[in-house]
Amino acid sequence: xxxxxxxxxxxxxKDVERMPFKATPEVISQFLELKxxxxxxxxxxxxxxxxxxxKLMEHEEYLRKIHDFxxxxxxxxxxxxxxxxxxxxxxxxxxxxxxKKTMMRRAWDRMKGFALHHPIIAVLLxxxxxxxxxxxxxxxxxxxxxxxxxxxxxxxADVLRRATEAPPIIxxxxxxxxxxxxxxxxxxxxx
Amino acid sequence: xxxxFLTAEEQKVFQxxxxxxxxxxxxxxxxxxxxxxxEKLSMRMAxxxxxxxxxxxxxxxxxxxxxxxxxxxLAQTDLKGVADDxxxxxxxxxxPSILSKLIEGLLLQAKTDAELEDIVALALIRHSLLQSYxxx
Numbered sequence: 001x002x003x004x005x006x007x008x009x010x011x012x013x014k015d016v017e018r019m020p021f022k023a024t025p026e027v028i029s030q031f032l033e034l035k036x037x038x039x040x041x042x043x044x045x046x047x048x049x050x051x052x053x054x055k056l057m058e059h060e061e062y063l064r065k066i067h068d069f070x071x072x073x074x075x076x077x078x079x080x081x082x083x084x085x086x087x088x089x090x091x092x093x094x095x096x097x098x099x100k101k102t103m104m105r106r107a108w109d110r111m112k113g114f115a116l117h118h119p120i121i122a123v124l125l126x127x128x129x130x131x132x133x134x135x136x137x138x139x140x141x142x143x144x145x146x147x148x149x150x151x152x153x154x155x156x157a158d159v160l161r162r163a164t165e166a167p168p169i170i171x172x173x174x175x176x177x178x179x180x181x182x183x184x185x186x187x188x189x190x191x
Numbered sequence: 192x193x194x195x196f197l198t199a200e201e202q203k204v205f206q207x208x209x210x211x212x213x214x215x216x217x218x219x220x221x222x223x224x225x226x227x228x229x230e231k232l233s234m235r236m237a238x239x240x241x242x243x244x245x246x247x248x249x250x251x252x253x254x255x256x257x258x259x260x261x262x263x264x265l266a267q268t269d270l271k272g273v274a275d276d277x278x279x280x281x282x283x284x285x286x287p288s289i290l291s292k293l294i295e296g297l298l299l300q301a302k303t304d305a306e307l308e309d310i311v312a313l314a315l316i317r318h319s320l321l322q323s324y325x326x327x
Binding site: 105 | 192230231235236237239270275276278279280281283284308309312313315316319322323
């Protein structure tokens with residue numbers, strides 16, 4: 001196992017597994033000391049993602065020291081992030097637009113009522129809710145992601161049955177010295 | 192709201208429903224496509240931004256629960272009163288691929304107009320999701 005020493009709350013040090021660097025907006029925001037909204041804006045354009053990549057690569061040596069870090073992987077993650085951020089912005093604008101508001105309001109009202117006769121919809125949304133609480137900081141595949149993704153691979157005739165099975169355990173995050181995240185901020189002066 | 196946005200495959204399932212059930216419903220072809228992946232799903236989760244204090248409290252309480260306790264927590268939480276924006280956030284996180292599986296699964300079991308109305312709502316939301324990925 002590839003490990004790195006991390007400071008502990010009691011002042012000691014402990015060998016912990018070297019985690020992959022995950023390019024979520026929060027991780028990049030913390031690492032580069034940028035506002036999250038600024039990171040989200042940059043992620044939406046090719047030029048913006050390139051700027052983030054260049055800024056992160058200025059700290060390649062440090063990143064390689066504390067993370068399982070690969071520049072090509074970072075570039076790919078930024079592409080995935082950019083696609084998701086752009087699509088989400090378009091979706092949220094669309095479903096709240098004045099032209100669609102009435103229609104979408106009826107759709108959402110219908111969805112809210114699903115819990116009564118389609119409990120699996122509620123389970124699905126709640127699973128995303130809980131998984132989202134973890135994913136902000138370390139979007140490594142975890143068991144609930146695998147469960148959700150598995151639904152997309154299931155034959156339609158089985159999906160309702162499968163979705164009613166209890167979602168898997170969400171493990172508590174490992175203790176961290178100063179927060180529930182795995183990214184060590186840059187040492188002073190390197191931001 | 193009586194238009195169903197259905198893929199070619201889903202339209203076949205719809206056409207196999209009893210004629211009386213299909214009566215009064217209009218079908219439009221859903222042409223949007225999206226190839227999901229666990230990494231993309233994970234990134235959508237990382238982008239989740241909720242505001243409802245009830246939902247945020249569920250997120251905090253869910254940490255470290257066993258599957259039985261989680262199931263109990265989820266059963267105690269309902270979506271009534273949740274703002275549309277938060278519901279939109281959760282739906283974006285789910286993504287169009289899982290919604291597609293649900294739509295087809297629900298179509299296979301549809302027996303009433305009320306159930307088709309549910310599918311109309313899901314399909315409309317999925318349509319918006321798929322449109323959002325075009326020319327991204």
